[in-house]
Amino acid sequence: xxxxxxxxxxxxxxxxxxxxxxxxxxxxxxxxxxxxxxxxxxxxxxxxxxxxxxxxxxxxxxxxxxxxxxxxxxxxxxxxxxxxxxxxxxxxxxxxxxxxxxxxxxxxxxxxxxxxxxxxxxxxxxxxxxxxxxxxxxxxxxxxxxxxxxxxxxxxxxxxxxxxxxxxxxxxxxxxxxxxxxxxxxxxxxxxxxxxxxxxxxxxxxxxxxxxxxxxxxxxxxxxxxxxxxxxxxxxxxxxxxxxxxxxxxxxxxxxxxxxxxxxxxxxxxxxxxxxxxxxxxxxxxxxxxxxxxxxxxxxxxxxxxxxxxxxxxxxxxxxxxxxxxxxxxxxxxxxxxxxxxxxxxxxxxxxxxxxxxxxxxxxxxxxxxxxxxxxxxxxxxxxxxxxxxxxxxxxxxxxxxxxxxxxxxxxxxxxxxxxxxxxxxxxxxxxxxxxxxxxxxxxxxxxxxxxxxx
Numbered sequence: 001x002x003x004x005x006x007x008x009x010x011x012x013x014x015x016x017x018x019x020x021x022x023x024x025x026x027x028x029x030x031x032x033x034x035x036x037x038x039x040x041x042x043x044x045x046x047x048x049x050x051x052x053x054x055x056x057x058x059x060x061x062x063x064x065x066x067x068x069x070x071x072x073x074x075x076x077x078x079x080x081x082x083x084x085x086x087x088x089x090x091x092x093x094x095x096x097x098x099x100x101x102x103x104x105x106x107x108x109x110x111x112x113x114x115x116x117x118x119x120x121x122x123x124x125x126x127x128x129x130x131x132x133x134x135x136x137x138x139x140x141x142x143x144x145x146x147x148x149x150x151x152x153x154x155x156x157x158x159x160x161x162x163x164x165x166x167x168x169x170x171x172x173x174x175x176x177x178x179x180x181x182x183x184x185x186x187x188x189x190x191x192x193x194x195x196x197x198x199x200x201x202x203x204x205x206x207x208x209x210x211x212x213x214x215x216x217x218x219x220x221x222x223x224x225x226x227x228x229x230x231x232x233x234x235x236x237x238x239x240x241x242x243x244x245x246x247x248x249x250x251x252x253x254x255x256x257x258x259x260x261x262x263x264x265x266x267x268x269x270x271x272x273x274x275x276x277x278x279x280x281x282x283x284x285x286x287x288x289x290x291x292x293x294x295x296x297x298x299x300x301x302x303x304x305x306x307x308x309x310x311x312x313x314x315x316x317x318x319x320x321x322x323x324x325x326x327x328x329x330x331x332x333x334x335x336x337x338x339x340x341x342x343x344x345x346x347x348x349x350x351x352x353x354x355x356x357x358x359x360x361x362x363x364x365x366x367x368x369x370x371x372x373x374x375x376x377x378x379x380x381x382x383x384x385x386x387x388x389x390x391x392x393x394x395x396x397x398x399x400x401x402x403x404x405x406x407x408x409x410x411x412x413x414x415x416x417x418x419x420x421x422x423x424x425x426x427x428x429x430x431x432x433x434x435x436x437x438x439x440x441x442x443x444x445x446x447x448x449x450x451x452x453x454x455x
Contacts, residue, residue, distance in 0.1 A: 122407045123383040132386040135346060139194040139378065139390065147196055152439060153446050156180060162259045172217050172265045173258040179216040181439045183254060186212060187247045189421060190428020194390050199244045201422035206231055209250045218262045226269035227253075233273045238281055240330035242393055243422060249273060281332040289331050292369045293396075296322070296337055299365060301400040303357045307350070317354050318342045318382055319399025319408065321391065326371075328394045336374040337362075342399070342408065346381035384408050392420040 123132075159180055163171065173179045187205030188197035199205070213227055234249045253272050257265050300320050308316045324338035325331040341354050355375045362373050380387055387395070387408060394415055397408045410418065424432075 122404070123381065123385070125385060128383055128385075132383050132389070135381070136194070136386060136389055140192070143194045143196065144192060148435075148438060148442060152184065152442060155184075156443055156446070159255070159259065166259055166261070170261050171258070172223070172260050172262050174218070175216055176258065177440075177443060179212065179258055181436055181443070182212050182216070183251070183258075184439060185432050185436060186251060186254075188428075188432060189424045190430070190432040191420070192431075193392065193420070198392070198420045199247050199422070200424050202235065202243055202246050204422070204424055205243070205247045205250060209254065212254065216258070217265070220262055220265065223262070223265040223269065226266040230269045230272050237273045237278055238330050238332070240285065240328060241325065242328055242330065244393065245325060245330060284333050285329065285331065288333075288369070289326070289329065292331070292337075292365075292371055293322075293326065295365045295369065296362070297398050299358065299361045300398040303354065303361050305400045307354060307357060311350060314344050315347050315349050316344050317350065317379075318344060318401060319397055319404045320358075321380070321387065322396040322398060323391060323393070327396050331371070334370050337371050338374050340376040341379040342382055342387075342397075342404070343379040344382065346379055346383075348377075348379050351377070351379045382408065384410075388414070388418045392418055 159176065163176065185197060186208045187200050189200045189204075191198050200208075209231065210228075213224065217223065230253060231250065234246060237249065238245065249272075253269065257268050260268055304317050304319065311317075319342040321340040321342060322337060323340065325335045326337055339358065341351050343351065358375070359373050366372055380390065382404065384407065388410065395410075397405045399405050399408075
């Protein structure tokens with residue numbers, strides 16, 4: 001995952017000054033983000049710290065509702081279809097939700113006396129807009145710098161290294177720099193977010209991919225036919241996947257084929273996304289995916305509960321976001337667990353320690369699951385609005401505190417409302433072209449610097 005940070009250093013503006021307009025728009029959109037009506041404002045109360053009794057989270061509510069016996073629906077504690085024994089209709093399964101329901105039943109009982117404990121407040125929907133907008137803008141600009149500078153150069157150097165490893169002078173793509181830059185913006189809507197360009201519909205991805213192939217690859221009828229068959233297989237491969245993963249399959253195939261000799265391209269395309277791989281993927285999602293989620297839920301709860309015993313109020317880790325293929329039920333053998341910490345106020349003071357602990361705790365599970373933990377270098381605060389702005393695609397919440405899980409989890413309706421557009425507007429097309437020129441400039445400056453060092 002991109003190691004973007006919330007701090008902005010002066011040098012970054014040299015590269016990003018011309019791209020501030022989208023940042024300003026992102027700031028304004030975050031401030032203007034609609035507020036969903038909220039009748040319950042949970043506050044997290046955590047047991048005393050070092051030397052205190054074991055963690056026993058409590059829930060205090062500000063509400064004018066009377067809680068009936070069936071408290072689940074009024075509290076909105078079922079963000080999506082809940083797991084039912086023997087049911088295969090659930091798109092994803094979050095093992096933390098069962099625990100939330102069990103905790104919710106206790107709300108019908110008389111409340112215990114409040115304890116004098118430090119509280120970690122979850123940002124109410126109607127407050128904190130300016131702070132959220134500022135944090136989002138910082139993440140946006142930092143990410144834009146990273147993808148336009150360090151990440152771009154890293155990928156460019158990798159591609160050139162692959163070229164040097166190929167024997168002979170013949171390769172499928174002659175204009176490798178032009179291909180590389182067009183390839184970087186393949187299938188995007190032209191709009192940008194903290195995680196990079198947003199992916200357009202599958203139809204636009206296919207159109208861009210075919211255009212790139214026709215423009216840059218050596219003319220070969222067999223190779224073109226194999227590439228079109230690969231696109232057809234990708235349309236049906238992994239039915240649970242999002243459009244981002246569809247693009248990823250085409251994206252990686254084109255990049256790897258670009259450095260091959262022309263006579264090897266057709267065979268390479270034919271080897272991608274075959275029926276054997278589809279069968280292994282289906283088996284993994286049926287038999288292993290939920291087991292990995294259960295094991296990860298326990299690992300996260302163990303790490304956070306242990307860490308917070310020694311952390312002062314205001315700096316604690318409250319939960320994690322799980323993103324990517326596991327969040328939408330499309331994981332396969334070797335899929336990463338993309339994890340981002342939720343902390344009080346978005347503090348990153350102990351994020352590195354959390355990353356270290358979760359990777360160490362997950363190491364034994366990684367051996368049987370084959371899924372490594374991939375982490376972010378920045379954390380997010382307990383603001384559902386900001387989380388939804390940063391992560392437009394589905395995510396899961398894992399936390400030892402049921403109040404955090406219920407407050408930060410999106411409903412199916414909220415996911416649909418937050419989903420990014422998959423249409424490329426005329427403005428998006430213009431920005432994509434402008435960004436392409438920026439990438440040409442960055443790579444030219446980098447190559448010139450490399451040449452100057454050698455001479």
